[in-house]
Amino acid sequence: MAQSLATRVLRGTRAILKYKKERDILMDSIRRYIATLRQVPEGNYLIEIALNIQSLKVQADKMKWASQTLAIDAASMSFVSSKSTQYYTVTIPEACDKVGRHTRQLSDILMDHVHRPVVNTEHAIALELEDALADLSIYLD
Numbered sequence: 001m002a003q004s005l006a007t008r009v010l011r012g013t014r015a016i017l018k019y020k021k022e023r024d025i026l027m028d029s030i031r032r033y034i035a036t037l038r039q040v041p042e043g044n045y046l047i048e049i050a051l052n053i054q055s056l057k058v059q060a061d062k063m064k065w066a067s068q069t070l071a072i073d074a075a076s077m078s079f080v081s082s083k084s085t086q087y088y089t090v091t092i093p094e095a096c097d098k099v100g101r102h103t104r105q106l107s108d109i110l111m112d113h114v115h116r117p118v119v120n121t122e123h124a125i126a127l128e129l130e131d132a133l134a135d136l137s138i139y140l141d
Helices: 005-038 043-073 085-115 121-139
Strands: none
Touching: 005 043, 005 121, 043 085, 043 121, 085 121
């Protein structure tokens, strides 16, 4: 059964809003963790930050799924068609997967740092997160 134009527009609009929401959450979370790491947290708070950085993998996955849904539900809308559906089904998901893997590694490094402190680890991880943020910014609207 064919969907009405109003239904397609509504689904497409919802998909766009969901994608933008997940994108903003991911970007804002990365920025927040960078700022926190620059303050050199200690003890249990450092463990919490490591777990938060690890959770960026989940947020990157949410953004990837929203991007793929966007390509389906809003394919005919200018937000998607201006870049192509492949951009939202391949390029953005690949970028999200890369960020997810990278932040997982950074979390592991930070957890090791909790048990065996290494000077300037917090700053090094903040720099790595800044690189991840810059990489994402290249792809995102």
